Amino acid sequence: MSKIDKNAPVGVFDSGVGGLTVAREIMRQIPEERIVYFGDTARLPYGSKSKDTVVRYSRQIIRFLRTRDVKAIVIACNTASSYALETVAGETDIPVIGVIEAGAKTAVQATRNGRIGVIGTEGTIGSGIYTEVMRRMRPDIEVFGKACPLFVPLVEEGLLHDSVTDEIASRYLSVLKGKYIDTLVLGCTHYPLLRSTLGRLMGEGVTLVNPAYETALELKALLRERGISRDPEAGRNLPEAPDGSLDEERYQFYVSDLAEKFTDFARSILPNEVKETRKIDIENY
Amino acid sequence: MSKIDKNAPVGVFDSGVGGLTVAREIMRQIPEERIVYFGDTARLPYGSKSKDTVVRYSRQIIRFLRTRDVKAIVIACNTASSYALETVAGETDIPVIGVIEAGAKTAVQATRNGRIGVIGTEGTIGSGIYTEVMRRMRPDIEVFGKACPLFVPLVEEGLLHDSVTDEIASRYLSVLKGKYIDTLVLGCTHYPLLRSTLGRLMGEGVTLVNPAYETALELKALLRERGISRDPEAGRNLPEAPDGSLDEERYQFYVSDLAEKFTDFARSILPNEVKETRKIDIENY
Numbered sequence: 001m002s003k004i005d006k007n008a009p010v011g012v013f014d015s016g017v018g019g020l021t022v023a024r025e026i027m028r029q030i031p032e033e034r035i036v037y038f039g040d041t042a043r044l045p046y047g048s049k050s051k052d053t054v055v056r057y058s059r060q061i062i063r064f065l066r067t068r069d070v071k072a073i074v075i076a077c078n079t080a081s082s083y084a085l086e087t088v089a090g091e092t093d094i095p096v097i098g099v100i101e102a103g104a105k106t107a108v109q110a111t112r113n114g115r116i117g118v119i120g121t122e123g124t125i126g127s128g129i130y131t132e133v134m135r136r137m138r139p140d141i142e143v144f145g146k147a148c149p150l151f152v153p154l155v156e157e158g159l160l161h162d163s164v165t166d167e168i169a170s171r172y173l174s175v176l177k178g179k180y181i182d183t184l185v186l187g188c189t190h191y192p193l194l195r196s197t198l199g200r201l202m203g204e205g206v207t208l209v210n211p212a213y214e215t216a217l218e219l220k221a222l223l224r225e226r227g228i229s230r231d232p233e234a235g236r237n238l239p240e241a242p243d244g245s246l247d248e249e250r251y252q253f254y255v256s257d258l259a260e261k262f263t264d265f266a267r268s269i270l271p272n273e274v275k276e277t278r279k280i281d282i283e284n285y
Numbered sequence: 286m287s288k289i290d291k292n293a294p295v296g297v298f299d300s301g302v303g304g305l306t307v308a309r310e311i312m313r314q315i316p317e318e319r320i321v322y323f324g325d326t327a328r329l330p331y332g333s334k335s336k337d338t339v340v341r342y343s344r345q346i347i348r349f350l351r352t353r354d355v356k357a358i359v360i361a362c363n364t365a366s367s368y369a370l371e372t373v374a375g376e377t378d379i380p381v382i383g384v385i386e387a388g389a390k391t392a393v394q395a396t397r398n399g400r401i402g403v404i405g406t407e408g409t410i411g412s413g414i415y416t417e418v419m420r421r422m423r424p425d426i427e428v429f430g431k432a433c434p435l436f437v438p439l440v441e442e443g444l445l446h447d448s449v450t451d452e453i454a455s456r457y458l459s460v461l462k463g464k465y466i467d468t469l470v471l472g473c474t475h476y477p478l479l480r481s482t483l484g485r486l487m488g489e490g491v492t493l494v495n496p497a498y499e500t501a502l503e504l505k506a507l508l509r510e511r512g513i514s515r516d517p518e519a520g521r522n523l524p525e526a527p528d529g530s531l532d533e534e535r536y537q538f539y540v541s542d543l544a545e546k547f548t549d550f551a552r553s554i555l556p557n558e559v560k561e562t563r564k565i566d567i568e569n570y
Contacts, residue, residue, distance in 0.1 A: 042338045043328050048441075053327045053542045056566075153438040156333075164452055257338045281341075283568045 004071045004094065004228045009034035009252070010219065011065035011073040013058075015044040017265045018152075018189030019076030022099065024270055025216035026074070027251070032232045033223070034250050036068045040282060042256035045152055046079040047121025047188065054123065058084035062092060063285040068252070071228050074219055075099065078187045078211075079123040095222055102218045103185050103211025104133040108141060110207045111183040115142045117176040117206075119198075120187030122147045130187060144179045148172045148188075155190045165197060173201050185209045253277040289356045289379065289513045294319035294537070295504065296350035296358040298343075300329040301540075302550045303437075303474030304361030307384065309555055310501035311359070312536070317517045318508070319535050321353045325567060327541035330437055331364040332406025332473065339408065343369035347377060348570040353537070356513050359504055360384065363472045363496075364408040380507055387503045388470050388496025389418040393426060395492045396468040400427045402461040402491075404483075405472030407432045415472060429464045433457045433473075440475045450482060458486050470494045538562040 012023050016039045023037050038061055040046075046054050058080050065073055073096045075081045075088075081098025089096040107116050118130040124147075131143040150168050159165045176184065184206050186192055192210045199208055223229040251274070255262045259277040266274045297308050301324045308322050323346055325331075331339050343365050350358055358381045360366045360373075366383025374381040392401050403415040409432075416428040435453050444450045461469065469491050471477055477495045484493055508514040536559070540547045544562040551559045 042334060049327060050542050150438055150442055153435055157435055164449055167449055167452075257335050 004226075005069070006071070006228050006230050007034070007234060008069050008071035008228075009036045010223075011036050011038070011062075011068065011070035012076050013038040013040070013061045013065065013073070013080075014075075014077040014189060015040050015046040015080070017041075017262060020266055020269055021189050021192055021210070022074060022076035022212040022215055023251075025212045026219060027271060029216040030220050030223075030229075032230045032234055034230070034252075036065060036070055036252045037254065038065060038282075039253075039255045039262055041258050041262060042282065045121070046077060047123050047152065048149065049079075049123065051083040051123075051127075054080055054083040055087050057282075058088050059091070060282050060285045062088055062096075064254075064280065064282060066094075067285075070094065072096070072219070072223060072226075074215065076189060076212075076215070078103075078189065079121050082124045082127040082129040095226060097215070097218055097222060099189070099211040099215045100129055100133055100187075102214035103187060103209055104130055104137060106211065106214045107183050107185045107209045108134050108137045110209060111141070113180070113182045114138075114140060115179060115181045115183075116144070117179065117181040117184040118143060118145045118187045119148050119151075119172065119176075119184065119191060120145070121152070122149055124187050130185060142179075144176055144181060146172055146176055148191075151188065151194060152190050155193050160193055161197065165194065166201075169194065169197050169201055173198070177202070181206060183207045183209060185211065187211070254280050256280065256282040289511075290354070291356070291513050291515050292319070292519060293354050293356035293513075294321045295508075296321050296323070296347075296353065296355035297361050298323040298325070298346045298350065298358070298365075299362040299474060300325050300331040300365070302326075302547060302554075305551055305554055306474050306477055306495070307359060307361035307497040307500055308536075310497045311504060312556065314501045315505050315508075315514075317515045317519055319515070319537075321350060321355055321537045322539065323349060323567075324538075324540045324547055326543050326547060327567065330406070331362060332408050332437065333434065334364075334408065336368040336408075336412075339365055339368040340372050342567075343373050344376070345567050345570045347373055347381075349539070349565065349567060351379075352570075355379065357381070357504070357508060357511075359500065361474060361497075361500070363388075363474065364406050367409045367412040367414040380511060382500070382503055382507060384474070384496040384500045385414055385418055385472075387499035388472060388494055389415055389422060391496065391499045392468050392470045392494045393419050393422045395494060396426070398465070398467045399423075399425060400429070400464060400466045400468075402464065402466040402469040403428060403430045403472045404433045404436075404457065404461075404469065404476060405430070406437070407434055409472050415470060427464075429461055429466060431457055431461055433476075436473065436479060437475050440478050445478055446482065450479065451486075454479065454482050454486055458483070462487070466491060468492045468494060470496065472496070539565050541565065541567040
């Protein structure tokens, strides 16, 4: 590991824009680190696809990120973390982390009554991975999963505050309300955008857990542990573009389709100006 | 064209299961023809992806179908027909047809007041192709398009008769109702499954057009014209499986992911038993 360049970027990937919520937390908590982000917009969504397919896609993306000389990889997608993390981490000589461990840890720390709900895609919930990881941390915990396949299309349609989204959310959550959970993991990177609706429906007694925050902390600790953190001063020496945009060296964005649409979305949720998004043909990797 | 084997199958493809509504019409209207169906379930949906990507995917699928020695190809997906038909038809030495021409022709024949609505994916509606084709057939026609991006996820969730689907449909259609259309093209292969909801909301005065029926007729005429129709007696000589299932030689199904889920869906909408669906890696073509 000693050969890894500390100034190399961290690779972050997702099926699309959702993982930007994780990239945003990394930018906030370790601003000196460089990021190469990839969103697989040509093949999204991952949530309704098979394990085999999601593993194959993740391998291609990791091969692409390696061409950008990343020093570590964050799988900022719950479905890919559920299905592919274990496999791809074993095939790669740089550290790879997902979002599941971080989300599970926060939830286990937050619960008072030991009853935790998890919402996510069909892939994430069907894999049972949140239950497995949380039970490993605390065997007496009770975990209740619920797949919410319509949330991603509703978010992508912009229906964040809408009677239809309320109705669908109320149906999905009713089964969890009946389980008296006191903690709910938002197990898909799109779901934090529905936080106000979900919070209102679950009521004040339920803590909502967004794994993005804890994932950024885990990355920070991991880089430090391996001795590959970037010098906090390093980032400050980079030239700042006159228009206040992020210097291109620090944050790079790649997608497999619809680069402009991605740039627009990224601009709406990231704290700094996003210069450009480059489109690549991921099937060639 | 004289070298084409009359007994070769027809290739039919879609982003997923929707195109089975077209395959079903072909089975009904020209039962002697063999079919090789491909559903791109690893990369669906196509409706929200770019033209470049949909063209690339369509080329790969056509390369795959050519390995099955098809004599003609039906693009049973409105988005792929909109974006890719012209390009891929020019690159291929066998006939390729889409669903747009057929849907447009039926609508132009059906309208009395010359005001036609078209609903479809963002790709299909954004391309403006229905307007273009219908205006070429009858220049004074008025066409009103409306993208309905939530219909596909709602259908895939099975919410065919549901208050949420009613509410979403009523929002999407309200703009078309204001245009006094008398004909509505269901410009996405999933939409015929919402026919009762759409019919009720539009009212009795509006004719709903499903391009699948006319596409099968167009295929039949095309095969005859090129002299490559299969002998109607040929199909009858094939062995019938003892369980009443379709003989494997006649109808073959391939997908890029989730073969079992596809088989279940295919069984629910096709008139005969579907034996099996094979999964292939479409990115290798």
